[in-house]
Amino acid sequence: MSESTGPSADSVPEPRTAPTVPPSATPAEPPSRPGASLGAGAKTVSEDAASTAPQQEMRYVDLTGSREAAGRHIRMRDMARRLPQLVRRSLALAWQVDRRATVGLLLCQAVAGVTQALGLVAVSGTLTALLSSTDVYHRLLDAWPSVALLAGAAGLRAVLGIAVVWLSSRLGPLMSREAEQMLLTGCAEVELSAYDESGFNRDREAADRGAGVTGDLIDEGQDLIASAASFLAGALVLAGVHWILLPLLVAASLPQALAQVSGARVRYLANLRSSGDNRMLSVLRWHIFTKDAADQIRAGTMAGFLTGRYRQTVARVNREDRTAADTGARMSLAGALCGGLGSAVVWAAVVWLLAGGRITVGHAGTAVFALQTVGQSVRGLVSAGARAVRTGLYMDDWSDFLDKAGGFRMRRGTHRPESPKTIELMAVSHRYAGKDRDALSEVSLTLRRGEVVALVGFNGSGKSTLSKLVSGLYLPTSGEVLWDGVPVGDTDPHALWQHVALVPQDYAHWPLTVRENVTLGQPTAGGDAAVREACAASGADEVVDKLGRGLNTLLAREWLSGEDLSGGQWQRIALARAFYREAGLLVLDEPTAALDPRAEFRIFQRLRGLARDRMVLLVTHRITNVAVADRIVVLDEGRVVQEGTYQQLAHEPGLFRELLSYQVTSEDNEKPGTRT
Numbered sequence: 001m002s003e004s005t006g007p008s009a010d011s012v013p014e015p016r017t018a019p020t021v022p023p024s025a026t027p028a029e030p031p032s033r034p035g036a037s038l039g040a041g042a043k044t045v046s047e048d049a050a051s052t053a054p055q056q057e058m059r060y061v062d063l064t065g066s067r068e069a070a071g072r073h074i075r076m077r078d079m080a081r082r083l084p085q086l087v088r089r090s091l092a093l094a095w096q097v098d099r100r101a102t103v104g105l106l107l108c109q110a111v112a113g114v115t116q117a118l119g120l121v122a123v124s125g126t127l128t129a130l131l132s133s134t135d136v137y138h139r140l141l142d143a144w145p146s147v148a149l150l151a152g153a154a155g156l157r158a159v160l161g162i163a164v165v166w167l168s169s170r171l172g173p174l175m176s177r178e179a180e181q182m183l184l185t186g187c188a189e190v191e192l193s194a195y196d197e198s199g200f201n202r203d204r205e206a207a208d209r210g211a212g213v214t215g216d217l218i219d220e221g222q223d224l225i226a227s228a229a230s231f232l233a234g235a236l237v238l239a240g241v242h243w244i245l246l247p248l249l250v251a252a253s254l255p256q257a258l259a260q261v262s263g264a265r266v267r268y269l270a271n272l273r274s275s276g277d278n279r280m281l282s283v284l285r286w287h288i289f290t291k292d293a294a295d296q297i298r299a300g301t302m303a304g305f306l307t308g309r310y311r312q313t314v315a316r317v318n319r320e321d322r323t324a325a326d327t328g329a330r331m332s333l334a335g336a337l338c339g340g341l342g343s344a345v346v347w348a349a350v351v352w353l354l355a356g357g358r359i360t361v362g363h364a365g366t367a368v369f370a371l372q373t374v375g376q377s378v379r380g381l382v383s384a385g386a387r388a389v390r391t392g393l394y395m396d397d398w399s400d401f402l403d404k405a406g407g408f409r410m411r412r413g414t415h416r417p418e419s420p421k422t423i424e425l426m427a428v429s430h431r432y433a434g435k436d437r438d439a440l441s442e443v444s445l446t447l448r449r450g451e452v453v454a455l456v457g458f459n460g461s462g463k464s465t466l467s468k469l470v471s472g473l474y475l476p477t478s479g480e481v482l483w484d485g486v487p488v489g490d491t492d493p494h495a496l497w498q499h500v501a502l503v504p505q506d507y508a509h510w511p512l513t514v515r516e517n518v519t520l521g522q523p524t525a526g527g528d529a530a531v532r533e534a535c536a537a538s539g540a541d542e543v544v545d546k547l548g549r550g551l552n553t554l555l556a557r558e559w560l561s562g563e564d565l566s567g568g569q570w571q572r573i574a575l576a577r578a579f580y581r582e583a584g585l586l587v588l589d590e591p592t593a594a595l596d597p598r599a600e601f602r603i604f605q606r607l608r609g610l611a612r613d614r615m616v617l618l619v620t621h622r623i624t625n626v627a628v629a630d631r632i633v634v635l636d637e638g639r640v641v642q643e644g645t646y647q648q649l650a651h652e653p654g655l656f657r658e659l660l661s662y663q664v665t666s667e668d669n670e671k672p673g674t675r676t
C-alpha cells in the first residue's frame with residue numbers, strides 16, 4: 001500500500017449508523033411509544049404482549065431485504081466487478097466539487113506509481129552492483145547512481161504521499177457536504193405526502209448516513225489507485241526477475257484477501273442488523289440529553305426506565321459487534337495461516353530459482369523487495385476494495401433515496417397564481433398513504449377574500465388535513481381544489497405558497513434571531529418597521545421588548561448568547577410570522593392554544609381587520625372564539641356536517657351545539673368581534 005493509504009479495513013470505523021439528532025430540533029420520528037419510530041418491516045413485540053411481559057426485550061430491527069441481500073453479496077467476484085464503478089463514482093463526485101484537486105490527485109498517484117517502479121529498478125541496480133565480483137571501491141562507484149535514484153524515488157514518493165493526503169482531506173469533506181446538499185435539495189423538492197409513505201423516513205436516514213460516508217470513498221479510491229499502481233510496478237519488476245514468481249505470489253495472497261472480504265461482509269451485516277437499535281439509541285439519547293423532555297423525565301421518574309432501555313439496546317448492539325469481531329478475527333487467523341504457507345512456497349521458489357542458477361543473487365535481492373511490494377499492494381487492493389465496497393453499499397442507500405425522492409418530486413403545473421379571490425373545494429377527498437379510510441370525504445367548500453371561515457370538530461375529524469389541502473400542501477386524492485378556478489395541481493407550488501401564511505399546530509422554533517424568525521429569512525422593503533408591526537399585531541412586541549438584544553436576539557438558549565422563550569411567547573412569534581407575510585390566504589391552526597386570555601383576546605380582535613384584504617381559515621377547539629368567523633364549517637369523520645354563522649349553528653340542533661355545550665358559554669355574547 002502506498003503512503004497515501006488510509007487505515008486498513010480492520011481498523012476503519014463503521015460509518016455512523018444513525019444521524020445525530022441536532023439540538024433544538026425534533027427528531028424525525030420521536031417515539032411516542034416504544035417502537036413508534038420503526039420503519040416498514042420493523043419487528044417488535046405487540047403492545048399487548050409488552051403490557052403482560054414488560055421484561056421482554058423490545059427489538060428495533062430495521063432490515064430490508066434488498067440491503068441484506070446487497071450485504072451478503074460482498075464477495076471477491078462482486079467486489080472486482082464493483083470496484084471500477086466505485087472509483088469512477090468517487091472521481092465523478094470529486095470532479096464535481098473540485099476539479100483541480102481531482103486532477104492533482106490523479107497526477108500524484110500516477111507519478112507515485114512510476115517512482116515506485118523506478119525505486120524497484122534502482123534496488124535491482126544497487127544490489128547487482130554491490131554483489132558483483134569487483135573490489136569494494138568499484139562496487140560502490142557502480143552502485144551510487146542506483147542509490148541516488150533509490151533515495152530520490154523514496155523522497156519523491158514521500159512528498160507525493162503528503163500531497164495525496166492533503167488533496168484527499170480537502171476533497172473528502174467537500175464530497176460529503178455535496179452529497180448532503182443533494183439530499184437536502186431532494187427532500188425540499190418532494191411532495192409533503194412523501195413523508196407519509198412507508199419507509200420514506202427510514203430511507204432518508206439511511207441516505208443521510210450514506211451522504212456522511214461519501215467523503216470516505218475518495219480515500220478508498222486513492223488507496224485503490226495507489227495499490228494498483230504499486231502492484232503494477234512490483235509485478236513488472238518481479239516478472240522481469242522470473243515470471244513464475246508473480247502467479248505464485250498472487251495465489252499466496254488470496255487466502256488473506258478472502259479473509260478480509262469475508263470480514264468486511266460480516267461487519268456490514270452486523271451493522272445492518274443493529275441499524276434499528278442504533279436509530280433508537282440516537283432518539284433515546286436525544287430525549288435523555290436535551291432540555292425538551294428533561295422536566296417530564298424528572299417528574300415522571302422515568303430516568304431509570306429510559307437509561308435501562310438504553311442499556312438493554314446497547315447490550316444487543318454490543319453482542320452483534322462482539323460476534324462480528326470474533327468471526328472477523330477467526331477469519332483473519334485462518335487467512336493468515338494459509339497466507340503464511342503460501343508465502344513459504346513463494347520464498348522456496350526464490351531459493352529454488354537461485355539454487356538452480358536461473359536467477360542471480362542480485363535478482364534474488366530485487367525479488368525480495370518486489371515480493372514485499374506486490375504482497376503489500378495485493379493486501380492493500382483487497383483491504384481498500386473491501387472498504388470501498390462497504391462504503392459503496394452505504395452510498396447506494398444515498399443514491400437510491402435520491403432516486404426515490406425524484407419519484408416524489410413535485411410535478412405540478414406552471415401557472416403562477418395571484419393572491420386568491422376564491423378557493424373552491426369540489427368534492428375533495430383525501431386518504432393518507434397506507435390508510436384504509438379517507439381523512440376527508442367529498443368535501444365541497446368555497447373560501448372568499450374578506451372572509452373568516454372557522455373549522456371545528458372533534459380530534460381527528462380532518463380539520464388540519466383540510467387546511468393543508470386548501471393551502472396546496474397536499475393534493476387531493478380525488479376532487480379538485482381550485483385557486484381562482486385553476487386546479488392546485490396545475491399551479492407552480494412555490495408561486496402558490498408565496499400567497500400562503502400558515503401557523504400550523506406544531507410550529508418550528510427556529511434557532512435564528514427574532515428578526516429571522518419573523519421574516520423567515522425573507523425581509524421585505526418595510527425593513528424592521530414591518531417586523532415590529534407584525535410583532536405588535538401578535539403581541540410579540542412585549543416579548544421582544546424584554547429581550548436583551550431586541551430583534552437581534554438569537555432564539556436558542558442552548559447556544560452561546562441565545563435566549564429561550566415560553567410556549568406562549570413562541571406562539572406570539574409564530575403568529576407574527578404569519579402577519580408579516582403579505583399573503584392572500586392566512587391559515588391559523590389552533591393559533592391561540594398557548595396564549596394567555598389577554599393575548600388571545602387581542603388576536604381575535606384583530607382577526608376581522610386582517611381578513612379585509614385576505615381570506616382567513618381558522619382551525620380551533622375554542623368554540624366560543626369562533627363567533628368571530630363569518631362562517632363556521634363543522635367536520636365529523638372527514639365530512640362537512642354543518643355550515644353556517646355562529647348564531648345559526650348555536651341555535652340549531654347538531655354537532656356544533658354539542659361542542660358548544662362542553663364549553664363555558666356565559667360570556668359568548670361579550671366575545672370580541674362577534675358576528676350575528
Ligand SMILES: Nc1ncnc2c1ncn2[C@@H]1O[C@H](COP(=O)(O)OP(=O)(O)OP(=O)(O)O)[C@@H](O)[C@H]1O
Nearest residue numbers: 196432433435439458459460461462463464465466
Ligand atoms: N400524516 C398522516 N398520515 C396518516 N394519517 C394521518 C396523517 N395526518 C393525519 N392523519 C389522520 O387523518 C385523520 C384526520 O387528521 P387531522 O389531523 O386532519 O385531524 P384534526 O381534525 O386536525 O385533529 P385535531 O383536532 O386532533 O388536530 C386522523 O384520523 C389522523 O389520524
